[in-house]
Amino acid sequence: MTSIPMIQQTAGAGAARSAARRRGLARGANRRPGWVTYAVLGAVLLISAYPLYYAVLLASSDAITIAQNPIPSLLPEGNLFTNIGRVIASDIQFWPAMWNSIVVATVTAFSVVVFSTLAGFSFSKLRFRGRGPLLVFVIATMAVPTQLGIVPLFIVMAELDLTGKLAAVIIPGMVTAFGVFWMTQYLEEALPYELIEAARVDGCSMIRTFWHVAMPAARPAAAMLALFTFVGSWTNFFWPFIVLGAGNPTLPVALQLLQASYFKDYSLIMAGVVASTIPLVLVFIVAGRQLVTGIMQGAVKG
Amino acid sequence: MSVISPPKPRRAPEVPREPRRIAFRQRAGRWDVKLSPYLYISPFFLLFAVTGLFPLAYTAYVSVHDWHLIGGQGAFVGMQNFVDVVQQPRFLTALRNTFSIFLLSSVPQVLAAIGIAAVLDANLRARTFWRMGVLLPYVVAPVAVSLIFSKLFADQSGLINAVLATVDLGPIRWHADPLSSHVAIASMVNFRWTGYNTLIFLAAMQAVPRDLYEAAVIDGASRLRQFFSITVPMLRPTIIFIVITATIGGLQIFDEPRMFDQLGQGGSDRQWMTVTMYLYELGWGAQKSFGRAAAVAWILFLIIVVIGLINFAITRRISSSGSTRGGKR
Numbered sequence: 001m002t003s004i005p006m007i008q009q010t011a012g013a014g015a016a017r018s019a020a021r022r023r024g025l026a027r028g029a030n031r032r033p034g035w036v037t038y039a040v041l042g043a044v045l046l047i048s049a050y051p052l053y054y055a056v057l058l059a060s061s062d063a064i065t066i067a068q069n070p071i072p073s074l075l076p077e078g079n080l081f082t083n084i085g086r087v088i089a090s091d092i093q094f095w096p097a098m099w100n101s102i103v104v105a106t107v108t109a110f111s112v113v114v115f116s117t118l119a120g121f122s123f124s125k126l127r128f129r130g131r132g133p134l135l136v137f138v139i140a141t142m143a144v145p146t147q148l149g150i151v152p153l154f155i156v157m158a159e160l161d162l163t164g165k166l167a168a169v170i171i172p173g174m175v176t177a178f179g180v181f182w183m184t185q186y187l188e189e190a191l192p193y194e195l196i197e198a199a200r201v202d203g204c205s206m207i208r209t210f211w212h213v214a215m216p217a218a219r220p221a222a223a224m225l226a227l228f229t230f231v232g233s234w235t236n237f238f239w240p241f242i243v244l245g246a247g248n249p250t251l252p253v254a255l256q257l258l259q260a261s262y263f264k265d266y267s268l269i270m271a272g273v274v275a276s277t278i279p280l281v282l283v284f285i286v287a288g289r290q291l292v293t294g295i296m297q298g299a300v301k302g
Numbered sequence: 303m304s305v306i307s308p309p310k311p312r313r314a315p316e317v318p319r320e321p322r323r324i325a326f327r328q329r330a331g332r333w334d335v336k337l338s339p340y341l342y343i344s345p346f347f348l349l350f351a352v353t354g355l356f357p358l359a360y361t362a363y364v365s366v367h368d369w370h371l372i373g374g375q376g377a378f379v380g381m382q383n384f385v386d387v388v389q390q391p392r393f394l395t396a397l398r399n400t401f402s403i404f405l406l407s408s409v410p411q412v413l414a415a416i417g418i419a420a421v422l423d424a425n426l427r428a429r430t431f432w433r434m435g436v437l438l439p440y441v442v443a444p445v446a447v448s449l450i451f452s453k454l455f456a457d458q459s460g461l462i463n464a465v466l467a468t469v470d471l472g473p474i475r476w477h478a479d480p481l482s483s484h485v486a487i488a489s490m491v492n493f494r495w496t497g498y499n500t501l502i503f504l505a506a507m508q509a510v511p512r513d514l515y516e517a518a519v520i521d522g523a524s525r526l527r528q529f530f531s532i533t534v535p536m537l538r539p540t541i542i543f544i545v546i547t548a549t550i551g552g553l554q555i556f557d558e559p560r561m562f563d564q565l566g567q568g569g570s571d572r573q574w575m576t577v578t579m580y581l582y583e584l585g586w587g588a589q590k591s592f593g594r595a596a597a598v599a600w601i602l603f604l605i606i607v608v609i610g611l612i613n614f615a616i617t618r619r620i621s622s623s624g625s626t627r628g629g630k631r
Binding site: 044091 | 342578585
C-alpha cells in the first residue's frame with residue numbers, strides 16, 4: 001500500500017488527507033486516537049505512579065506533620081535524606097540487607113539464565129527419547145503451587161543447617177520451569193540448525209556448541225529472563241521471611257522488621273520503602289522497555 | 303501453545319578418516335550426542351524433585367504426624383491434625399478471607415486489564431512510555447506496596463478516608479471491617495498486577511488478525527460491537543491463562559495481608575488472615591506445630607487443584623459458547 005507521505009509527494013496535501021481519512025475508516029486501529037484515550041491513560045498512569053510518589057512525600061516529611069495532615073503536600077519536603085539516614089542507622093541492618101538482596105537476586109538471575117538456556121537448547125534443538133513428554137512435564141509444573149511445600153522444605157534446610165543462610169533462598173530458585181519454557185521457545189526460532197551443524201562438523205563437543213553457538217544466539221531472551229528473575233527475587237518475601245528471619249534479612253524482610261519496630265513513625269517506614277525500591281526503579285528506568293517487550297513476547301508465545 | 307517442534311534430521315557428527323585414532327573419539331562423540339540432552343535438562347528436574355515435588359509429597363507425611371518446629375517428628379496421629387485444623391473457627395475465617403480477597407482482586411483486575419489494553423491498542427504517540435507507565439508498579443515489592451497502601455487506607459489518618467471526608471463520606475473502617483479490609487488488600491494486588499496483565503492482553507489483542515476488524519467495519523459493526531464480538535472471543539486462551547495463574551497465586555496470598563498492620567496476625571478478629579498466614583501462624587507462631595501447618599498446606603493444595611479445574615471448565619464453556627453465538631468465524 002502506498003504510504004501517506006508518498007501520496008502527499010505525488011498527488012498533493014488534499015489527496016493525502018483524504019487517503020488518510022479513508023484508511024482510517026478501513027483500519028480503525030491505525031487512526032490516531034483522540035484526547036479521551038490520552039485522558040484515560042493519564043488517569044491510569046496517575047494511579048500507578050501516585051502511591052510511589054506518596055511514599056516519597058511521606059518519606060521526606062516527619063512523623064508529626066504526617067500525623068497532623070492526612071492529605072500530604074503536593075511537593076516533597078526536605079527530610080528525605082535525613083529519614084533514609086535514620087533507616088540506615090536503625091537496627092534493621094539496612095546495608096547487610098541491601099547486600100543480601102543484591103547477592104540473592106544476582107546469583108539467582110545468573111543461575112536461572114545458564115540452566116534454563118542449557119535446558120532450552122536441549123529441548124529445542126537436540127533430539128532425544130522422551131523430549132515431548134518431558135517438556136510437557138516442565139510446563140505442567142508451572143501450575144504446581146510449590147510454595148505449599150514450605151514445611152518440609154524448611155525441615156530440609158534446617159537439617160542441612162542452612163536456615164539463616166542465603167543459600168537457603170538461592171538454591172530453590174536456581175532454575176525455573178518458566179525459564180526453561182521461555183528459552184526453549186526462543187531458541188526454537190532464534191537458533192538455526194545450520195549453525196549447530198557447522199559447529200559439530202568443525203568438531204565442537206556438545207557443550208562447546210552450547211557455549212559458543214547457543215549462548216550467543218540466546219542473548220536477547222537471556223537478558224529478559226535475567227531481568228524478570230532479578231525483579232522476582234528482589235521482591236520475594238514469604239520464603240526469605242521464613243528461612244532467613246531477622247538475623248540475616250533481605251530487603252523485604254528488613255522492611256517487615258522496620259514496620260514491626262517503628263510502626264508509629266511513617267516517615268521512617270516510608271523512607272525504608274523508598275530506599276529499598278530505588279534500585280529496582282533504576283533498573284526499571286534503564287531496562288523497562290525490555291520488561292515490556294518481554295512480557296508481550298512471552299504472552300504471544302505462551 | 304505450540305511447544306513441540308517437529309524433529310529435524312541432523313547429519314552424523316563426524317566423518318572418520320584415520321580409523322584407529324578416531325575410534326575412541328567417535329565412541330565418546332556418540333555418548334556425547336546421546337547423553338548431553340539429558341544432562342542439560344537434568345538441573346531443572348533435579349531441583350524440581352528436591353525443592354518442589356519432594357516437599358509437597360513429604361507435606362502429606364508430616365501432616366499425619368505430631369511434628370514440632372524444634373522438637374521434630376513425633377508420633378503418628380492419622381487424620382488428627384486435619385480434624386484439629388478444620389474444627390478451628392479460624393480456619394474457616396481464613397478460608398473465607400482468602401476467597402473474598404481472591405475474588406476482589408482477580409475479577410476487577412482481569413476486567414480492568416482488558417479495558418486498559420483496549421485503550422492502549424491504538425496508534426498512540428509515545429506508546430512505549432504508556433506501556434512502561436502501566437508496568438511501573440510491578441517493580442515495587444509486595445511488602446513495599448502493602449506498607450504504602452496500609453497508610454493510604456489507615457482508618458484515622460489515611461489519605462483515602464481524608465478524601466472521602468471532604469465529600470462527606472466515610473470514614474470507612476478499613477482495618478476493622480472484614481469486607482473493607484479485603485477491598486484494601488485486593489487493591490494492593492490489583493495495583494501491582496493489573497499493568498502486567500494489561501501488557502499480556504495487549505499483546506494478545508495485537509495478534510488478532512486486522513482483517514477481522516476490517517470485515518466488521520464493512521458489516522457496519524460499531525467499535526463497541528467489534529470489541530465484544532471479535533476482541534473478547536479472540537482473547538479466550540489468554541483469559542484462561544491469566545485466570546489460572548491468578549488462581550494459583552491469589553489463593554496463596556501472604557505478603558500483602560501480612561504487612562497490612564504491624565502485628566501481622568490478620569487483625570484483631572483475624573478479619574483479613576488468609577490461609578497461608580494461618581499456615582505460618584500454626585507452624586512458626588505460638589503453636590509451632592508443623593503437623594497442623596502441613597495439614598493446612600495440603601488442604602490448600604487440594605483446593606487450588608479443584609478451583610483450577612473448575613476455572614478451566616467454566617472459562618472453556620463460556621468462551622466456547624461465546625464463539626458459537628458469535629456465529630461464523
